[in-house]
Amino acid sequence: MKKRIIVNIFVLSLFLVGTSLLYAGTKHSHEANVIKVDKDGNKIALCGCGHEVKVTSSTAKVVDGDDTYYVCSDKCQAALSQNLNKMKPALQLKVEKAKVKAGTMGNVYHVGEDGALTAKCACGMDVKVTDKTISRTLNGEKYYLCSDGCAAQFDKNPAKVAEMAKKKMKKKSM
Ligand SMILES: [Zn+2]
Numbered sequence: 001m002k003k004r005i006i007v008n009i010f011v012l013s014l015f016l017v018g019t020s021l022l023y024a025g026t027k028h029s030h031e032a033n034v035i036k037v038d039k040d041g042n043k044i045a046l047c048g049c050g051h052e053v054k055v056t057s058s059t060a061k062v063v064d065g066d067d068t069y070y071v072c073s074d075k076c077q078a079a080l081s082q083n084l085n086k087m088k089p090a091l092q093l094k095v096e097k098a099k100v101k102a103g104t105m106g107n108v109y110h111v112g113e114d115g116a117l118t119a120k121c122a123c124g125m126d127v128k129v130t131d132k133t134i135s136r137t138l139n140g141e142k143y144y145l146c147s148d149g150c151a152a153q154f155d156k157n158p159a160k161v162a163e164m165a166k167k168k169m170k171k172k173s174m
């Protein structure tokens with residue numbers, strides 16, 4: 001009897017290891033420095049050197065865990081892969097600023113030098129983004145909302161509320 005339980009535990013743990021490996025294998029990678037999609041549907045990434053790179057299957061890249069960074073040249077690939085941890089914060093800041101400029105950063109309209117994000121809720125309120133800020137994702141872009149009420153509006157009609165937020169952002173920047 002005891003032996004059977006042990007065998008069952010063994011089989012169960014094999015199963016658990018197997019499914020977690022499978023899960024790890026199918027995990028999505030995150031294209032960390034893609035800033036926009038051009039009119040032909042090509043993804044455009046921002047290289048660490050500041051050049052924009054069209055992403056194709058042959059574009060050079062640096063992979064860091066789940067994050068993929070596309071680079072413009074072998075030189076930039078070597079520089080980034082050797083100094084990734086050092087370069088990452090500055091590159092992330094550049095990428096976020098480029099995304100705001102390209103209009104692909106949801107309703108974030110300002111990126112501070114310290115990386116602090118400010119968004120425009122659909123209701124017109126400024127939202128200082130923290131870990132606790134309510135957010136929703138639409139078409140891969142993140143929208144930050146000032147309250148549960150505005151989040152509920154977003155859930156009812158995501159496309160419309162996202163568009164409202166983007167319109168309010170434009171007014172702000174004029
Ligand atoms: Zn480069």
Ligand SMILES: [Zn+2]
Binds near residue numbers: 123146147150
């Ligand atoms: Zn709001």
